[in-house]
Amino acid sequence: MEIQDLSDFLRADPRFNTRRKWLILSELVYKPTGEKVEEGFRYFKCPVDHLNAALARRDFAAIAKLPFALDDEGEPDTSAVRLDLAYTASGALAAFQPVEFRDHAPTPLAASVVLEGAEAQALRDTLREIDQSS
Numbered sequence: 602m603e604i605q606d607l608s609d610f611l612r613a614d615p616r617f618n619t620r621r622k623w624l625i626l627s628e629l630v631y632k633p634t635g636e637k638v639e640e641g642f643r644y645f646k647c648p649v650d651h652l653n654a655a656l657a658r659r660d661f662a663a664i665a666k667l668p669f670a671l672d673d674e675g676e677p678d679t680s681a682v683r684l685d686l687a688y689t690a691s692g693a694l695a696a697f698q699p700v701e702f703r704d705h706a707p708t709p710l711a712a713s714v715v716l717e718g719a720e721a722q723a724l725r726d727t728l729r730e731i732d733q734s735s
Contacts, residue, residue, distance in 0.1 A: 611713070617629055617632060636689040638688070638694065639689070643731045645667050646669065646680050661727055682699075683700040692724070
């Protein structure tokens with residue numbers, strides 16, 4: 602069975618719906634709070650096994666300490682190892698999925714991890730630090 606990427610997984614989950622924005626744009630909304638879901642990512646410069654192991658343990662402090670992919674100027678860069686993120690501003694929701702680029706194509710490595718309530722709230726600040734897309 603093929604693993605769905607994080608965006609597709611969330612769009613298929615009944616806890617979420619899509620709200621139209623303007624004529625052609627839409628945004629994902631977390632139904633319990635009515636909040637827009639922010640989607641982001643972080644590239645890492647480490648073996649993908651390190652990311653997978655920390656995510657399996659739900660050790661987000663360890664994930665935040667993994668070496669980020671940075672260019673020569675210290676700015677965020679890309680690599681073969683990425684963590685996809687989704688979260689709400691209030692911290693009511695946090696979702697993650699490890700991705701590895703194989704032959705230049707993003708390949709989800711594990712099912713998405715979705716946290717809600719207090720467990721997600723505890724990660725609110727960490728997610729903003731990890732997210733390189735913001």
